[in-house]
Amino acid sequence: MSAVVTRAERDAFTARAHARAVRRVTWSVGQVMLVIGGVFWAIFLVVTVGVPLVVRQAGGVMGGGAMTGAEYAAPWFALSLGLIAVAALVVPHLAAGGTRRSLFTGALVASLVAGVAYGVAYGLLLVVERALFGALGWQWEQLGSGLDAGGAWLVVTAAGEAITVVVYALVGIAAQAAYRTYGVWRGTALLLPGLALLVLVGHATRNGAFEDALGGLGLSGGSAPAALGLLQALVVLALAAGWAWWQLRTLRLRPTR
């Protein structure tokens, strides 16, 4: 049976359709980021615990832990997953009646959840690594945090990593949308604003490869308060979300041959 609907029914239908689409995107993108991210962190757990034990067995001493590698790798991993997840989802999502807005909202929520999960995993593994180094009688130094190993250190470091991961994932999503809408050349040119966001979030949280490069040029975040750095990072996150939405909102699916 079918019927012409009223304006109120139409509005209720629209709200339900949007909510349904957001939930589905959140589930699909979140699943990719958490399941594959889980494998990533499991590997780092093995490396974090295994490598010092192997080095100890060989009679050596480690100067820095393996978690420095995770700090560098996790955001790029998130960027790749953001790019891949949206690449796989964008066409079926629009074909299934979803909008670009629901795709963006769902991907943003999934990125935030993944960011928190990655941040917590990173913080926990840092604690594990610090404890292991202590048990082995080695001096452990967390590189790049700019803080000593006091009470706020763990929260600041994990939060910084979480925000960085979200920014990278959003930049990956924006890059995918730009390539789809504008093709190879303009899509590549549009990587530059995204790259600027990656530099800015590294600068704000004082970690990552870009911050190392800036430090080499004497432009490091230096001794600014960590809380201020986190606030700056949150501003960059908002900019990254705006950048991803800007790219997704104009996404057109050109007829294929």
Add this chain to the structure above:
Amino acid sequence: MTPAPFGARLDDVVVRFGAQRRLTMDGAAVKDEAGTALDGVTLDLRPGVITGVLGRNGAGKSTLLTLLAAFNRPTEGTVRVGAGDLLEDPWENPWVTANVQLVRESGDLMDDERVSETLKYYADLRPYWDADLAARLLDTFEVNPRKKPTALSRGKRSAVGATIGLASRAPLTILDEVYLGMDAPTRYAFYDEILADYAEHPRTILLSSHLVEEVERLFEDVVVLHRGKVLLAETAEEMQSRGFSLTGPVAAVEELARGRRELHRQRLGATVQVTIEGAPDDGAAAAARAAGVELGSLPLQDLFVRLTQPEPATEVRR
């Protein structure tokens, strides 16, 4: 309860694409040429009927259909889709997009996931999804839902697209060359399923196909596009009245066809079938019967070919 069938109205719609290089999912670089896909299209699509959207390659059919599903938006002009008085711009409008199902020849599937995963995605988003119908159609088309689309033949992939199109039960269902790669029995099973489901769940169906002879029996309305413009948009009945066919002995058919514009001619030995433009003259039926000539209806394909071929190829036989 599903909404009433959706209709659509396009006013002076222009769609231009710029040249673009893009990478496909398998890493190949493809160049899309710049051009005007639609050039001033004004068109009403009636709700609650099956409309055939015909045109040669590059005529703008797919571009037109993607506008209705908000895959694209017009460079100029307006597109409105909806039911009754609620005709709205489909772009970023969940009211429209959730009620319009476009299935393209690619199927728009998740290539890295099993077919069942793609169907789950559609089921979660589509408000009127019929899971039982989807399962039955996959069975009819002999598609294994545990396979990934990349492991399916072209025809099976199309069958998945056909399944999505029908099981979505969208008030506006658009099937854009969904038959590609299907063998004849599968295609005919698909056409039968369209008619059966349409009868049970009335909605608007737009069907784009190059296999005009196969699908013309389904059409209630017909739109013919050519080089980005609407050549013709009318009911199938009106279209039928645009011409007729004469089949019989060569001499008798020649006599009856004299002075008329000929759309198509097919000869087999001493028998010839000629398709003629326009309505038969008064008494033509009786004259044809007396001469042993059969007077038939206009094959849509002949009219389509006549309308879209270059002018010099047509002639008036005297």
